[in-house]
Every structure is written in structure tokens, then in C-alpha cells.
Amino acid sequence: MVIKMxxxxxxxxxxxxxxxxxxxxxxxxxxxxxxxRIIGLLGPNGSGKTTLIKIMNGLLRPTAGEIFxxxxxxxxxxxxxxxxxxxxxxxxxGMKVMEMVQYFQDFYPDFRIERAFDMLHxxxxxxxxxxxxxxxxxxxxxxxxxxxxxxxxxxxLDEPIAGVDPASRDYILHTIxxxxxxxxxxxxxxxxxxxxxxxxxxxxxxxxxxxxxxxxAEQIRRQEGKSIDRFFREVFAC
Amino acid sequence: xxxxxxxxxxxxxxKLLVPLNLFxxxxxxxxxxTVQLDFFDSDNELVLMTGAVLLMAxxxxxxxxxxxxxxxxxxxxxxxxxxxxxxxxxxxPVDKHHIIIAKAVVSASWIILNIILIYLSILFxxxxxxxxxxxxxxxxQFYVEAVNSYSKIGAFEIIMTLVASFFAMLARILxxxxxxxxxxLASNHKVLSSIGFYxxxxxxxxxxxxxxxxxxxxxxxxxxxxxxxxxxxxxxxWEFTLLSSLIYCVIFYFLTWYVMDRKLNLD
Numbered sequence: 001m002v003i004k005m006x007x008x009x010x011x012x013x014x015x016x017x018x019x020x021x022x023x024x025x026x027x028x029x030x031x032x033x034x035x036x037r038i039i040g041l042l043g044p045n046g047s048g049k050t051t052l053i054k055i056m057n058g059l060l061r062p063t064a065g066e067i068f069x070x071x072x073x074x075x076x077x078x079x080x081x082x083x084x085x086x087x088x089x090x091x092x093x094g095m096k097v098m099e100m101v102q103y104f105q106d107f108y109p110d111f112r113i114e115r116a117f118d119m120l121h122x123x124x125x126x127x128x129x130x131x132x133x134x135x136x137x138x139x140x141x142x143x144x145x146x147x148x149x150x151x152x153x154x155x156x157l158d159e160p161i162a163g164v165d166p167a168s169r170d171y172i173l174h175t176i177x178x179x180x181x182x183x184x185x186x187x188x189x190x191x192x193x194x195x196x197x198x199x200x201x202x203x204x205x206x207x208x209x210x211x212x213x214x215x216x217a218e219q220i221r222r223q224e225g226k227s228i229d230r231f232f233r234e235v236f237a238c
Numbered sequence: 239x240x241x242x243x244x245x246x247x248x249x250x251x252x253k254l255l256v257p258l259n260l261f262x263x264x265x266x267x268x269x270x271x272t273v274q275l276d277f278f279d280s281d282n283e284l285v286l287m288t289g290a291v292l293l294m295a296x297x298x299x300x301x302x303x304x305x306x307x308x309x310x311x312x313x314x315x316x317x318x319x320x321x322x323x324x325x326x327x328x329x330x331p332v333d334k335h336h337i338i339i340a341k342a343v344v345s346a347s348w349i350i351l352n353i354i355l356i357y358l359s360i361l362f363x364x365x366x367x368x369x370x371x372x373x374x375x376x377x378x379q380f381y382v383e384a385v386n387s388y389s390k391i392g393a394f395e396i397i398m399t400l401v402a403s404f405f406a407m408l409a410r411i412l413x414x415x416x417x418x419x420x421x422x423l424a425s426n427h428k429v430l431s432s433i434g435f436y437x438x439x440x441x442x443x444x445x446x447x448x449x450x451x452x453x454x455x456x457x458x459x460x461x462x463x464x465x466x467x468x469x470x471x472x473x474x475x476w477e478f479t480l481l482s483s484l485i486y487c488v489i490f491y492f493l494t495w496y497v498m499d500r501k502l503n504l505d
Contacts, residue, residue, distance in 0.1 A: 020425075021425070054504070057328075057329050058328065058329070058502075059325070059328055059329070059502060059503075059504055060502065060503055061500060061501070061502070076331050076332065076333055077331075079329055079330065079331040079332075080331045082329070084325075084329050086325040088322050088325065089322060090322050090323055090324075090325040090326040091323075091326070092250060092318075092323055094250070094253060095250075099249075103246060106242050106245075106246075107239070107242060107330050107331065107332070108331070
């Protein structure tokens with residue numbers, strides 16, 4: 001049964017399956033993600049993380065099964081609820097940082113422009129600079145600022161710290177923790193587990209398109225007696 | 239949201255296309271000066287050569303600018319819809335129909351502007367050449383009289399020819415968007431697949447046109463009546479151009495929407 005209410009799970013996957021030709025990317029996934037949590041979606045390369053994220057954002061259609069975002073199938077309505085940071089640079093290089101801020105404000109009613117300028121100022125990113133003149137890492141910071149300046153119900157962040165220097169990672173993680181709406185959830189996909197583990201409330205392990213574990217981060221540490229990073233290395237050892 | 243999409247599509251395209259179109263104006267003025275100063279009546283070889291180079295540059299620039307405009311619009315559609323920028327475009331809370339309409343309207347507007355500027359440029363260039371104006375006027379009169387000899391041509395036919403031409407252009411734009419979209423269905427070599435789809439569709443369209451004329455000829459022969467429609471500037475009847483273009487617009491629009499909405503698979 002699909003729960004369609006403000007307090008229900010923000011994401012529900014019901015037998016979600018995606019195949020590419022004969023290759024299974026997601027294999028009948030059943031997954032509920034609750035509100036108000038920072039969730040780590042962890043798995044090795046090719047495990048199905050990005051496929052799941054793309055389906056959530058309406059960038060892919062499932063082969064079978066269904067997915068609900070706040071009770072609705074992916075569509076225009078769910079795009080108001082999700083703030084998505086893809087693993088690649090999606091900004092129009094010819095635009096200035098300020099123009100991108102304006103762009104987000106034009107399309108997303110929940111965008112908080114003062115929050116965006118505040119973060120740009122803290123990270124010393126000049127708003128009048130053209131994106132093509134920024135380094136790859138700075139562009140990623142700009143994207144993260146834009147995404148975190150929304151009051152969304154779900155933030156989906158695909159490898160948000162992969163391209164930035166270690167010194168900036170702490171600030172970015174701090175930005176994520178301090179800027180997301182408390183009733184919202186953050187789904188964070190990364191392979192840099194040790195860097196993010198301190199902020200995770202919950203962990204989802206995905207392997208060969210199957211969810212093999214979903215548990216609170218603290219419970220894993222207590223039961224296994226080791227860090228999530230160490231546990232991940234054991235589970236996914238080659 | 240449609241208005242906002244169109245606003246940003248304009249903003250993204252004007253940075254290249256406004257200077258390109260301004261270049262038409264500059265080249266027109268230079269070519270006009272060349273014609274006005276009678277470079278070609280001079281005995282000086284250098285002056286003659288300069289005049290020839292300027293006029294050649296003018297003709298070439300008109301051609302190059304038209305081609306660059308079309309290639310840029312195709313490139314823009316491809317990168318913004320199916321490239322990295324597509325990750326932003328397709329996660330905006332906007333209807334896919336609005337995306338297609340915004341892209342098609344802005345592309346059509348640039349192409350129309352380009353065509354109008356080139357026509358105006360040629361008229362401007364030869365505006366003081368009485369012989370040219372006479373030839374042009376005579377030619378048009380001859381055309382109208384020739385057509386009127388078997389069928390009446392009036393304001394309605396001219397307007398409908400322009401309307402048909404507009405939809406023919408729109409169909410060509412949507413054909414490109416459909417082919418780029420269909421190319422995305424391939425796992426590899428998506429651009430090559432798009433080109434393949436373009437030629438496959440082109441062949442189908444030619445066969446469709448051929449069938450139309452074969453059937454028309456058979457009907458004419460059967461009724462022993464020679465049918466001539468009001469010939470459009472493109473050599474076929476505006477009725478056929480309009481009807482076929484509308485059908486193509488619907489088909490290509492649907493194909494673009496179908497891939498964008500149902501089969502989207504960004505790399």
C-alpha cells in the first residue's frame with residue numbers, strides 16, 4: 001500500500017527493477033526512506049546507485065515495479081520536492097554564478113536566494129564570475145550551494161565531495177548538515193565513506209542491484225564493533 | 239514555466255546568434271559601399287580585386303552564417319537536452335511539452351530572423367540598382383501572370399504559401415529534434431544513429447511525396463482534367479506543403495516527446 005501523506009516515507013520502492021538489455025541494474029528493490037534522516041547509499045561502482053537515483057529524479061523509467069516520492073510517481077510534482085545534485089557538472093558554462101542563482105530562483109519556489117549568496121560569500125566564490133572560468137571543484141561547490149539553498153523534502157546528492165579538495169570536504173558536509181530542512185531527508189551516494197560516516201543516520205548497502213542492508217548507522221557500529229567504512233570494506237571485499 | 243524556459247533559451251542562444259546576425263548587417267553595408275562606389279568600373283586592378291573579394295566575402299558570409307545558425311541550434315538542442323545540461327533541464331519542475339515548445343519556438347524565431355535579414359540584405363544591396371529592381375518586379379509579375387493563366391493567385395494564396403512555408407520549416411526543426419531523440423535509443427554511437435534516423439526519415443518522406451504525385455497524376459488522367467494548383471515559391475502546391483508539414487509536425491513532435499518523456503536515458 002502506498003502511503004501518501006506528509007509524514008509518510010519520502011521514498012518508497014516497490015519491486016523496483018531496471019534492466020539494460022539483458023543486464024539487471026536494479027533487481028526488485030523494496031526500500032522505504034523515512035523523513036528527517038541523512039542516509040548513505042553505499043555500494044561499489046556498478047552496484048546500481050546512480051540508476052536508483054536517476055529513477056528517483058525521473059531521468060530513467062523503471063522496467064518493472066514502482067517508485068513513489070512523497071506518495072507520487074516521478075513527474076513534475078515530485079521535482080518540486082527533490083533537490084538533486086548529479087555526479088557531473090550540469091551548469092551552462094557561459095552563464096555567471098549569479099545568473100545560475102537567478103535561474104534556480106525562477107524555477108524553484110522553495111529556493112532561498114539569501115542562503116545561496118551567504119554560502120557563496122563564505123566559500124569566497126565571486127557571483128559575477130562566469131562558470132567556465134571556475135575550476136572543476138569550484139563548479140561542484142556552486143552546484144552544491146544551489147542544491148542546498150532549496151527547502152526541498154529530499155536532497156539527493158550523488159558523489160557530492162568526490163571532486164573537491166579534502167580541506168573543503170568538511171565545510172561541504174557542514175553545509176549539508178546545517179542547511180537541509182529538518183523534516184527533509186538527505187540521500188547521499190558516495191564511495192568516500194570515512195569522510196561522510198560521521199553525519200549519517202542510516203546506511204543502505206547496494207550490491208549488484210540488490211539492497212543487501214538497510215540499518216541505522218549507530219546500530220551497525222554497535223553490532224559489528226567497527227566503523228561503517230571498515231564494515232563496507234569487509235562486505236564488498238573483492 | 240513555458241515563458242521562463244523560453245527566456246533562458248533566448249539568453250543561452252543570443253550570445254552567439256546576435257553577433258552572427260549583426261555580422262550580416264556589417265557585411266551588407268560593406269557590400270553596399272562596394273556596389274555604390276563602382277569598384278567594378280575602376281581601371282585599377284587593386285580596386286577591382288578589393289571589390290571582388292568584398293562581394294565574395296559577402297556571399298560566403300550569408301551562406302556560412304545560415305549554416306552556422308542551424309548547426310548551432312542543433313548543437314544547443316543536443317547538449318542542453320541530452321548532454322550534461324540535461325541533468326538540470328530534466329529535473330526542473332516543468333512539463334516535457336514545454337521544453338519541446340520552448341526549444342522549437344526559439345529555434346524557429348532565430349531561423350526566421352536569419353532568413354528575413356538575408357532577404358533584406360540582398361534587397362538593400364541592390365536597392366539603388368534600377369535594373370535589378372526592374373528585373374525583380376518583372377520577374378514577379380511574370381510569375382503571377384503565368385500562374386494566373388491556369389489558376390487565380392491572390393492575397394489568400396500568398397498568405398497560405400507563407401503559412402505553409404512556416405510549418406514546413408517547423409517540421410524540419412522537429413524532424414531534427416526527433417532524430418536526435420531517436421538516436422538516444424542506441425546504446426552507442428548516438429550521434430551516428432541520429433544521422434541514420436535522419437536519412438531514413440528523409441527517404442520515407444520522399445517516398446510519401448512521390449506517392450502523392452503519382453496518385454494525383456493518375457486522378458488527373460482518369461478524369462482527363464489537368465489539375466494545377468496555385469504553385470508555391472517552392473514548386474509544389476501550398477495545400478500539399480501545409481497538409482504534409484502539419485502531419486510531419488505532429489509525428490516528429492510526438493517522437494521527440496516520447497523519447498524525452500518515456501525513454502530518457504542520460505549517459
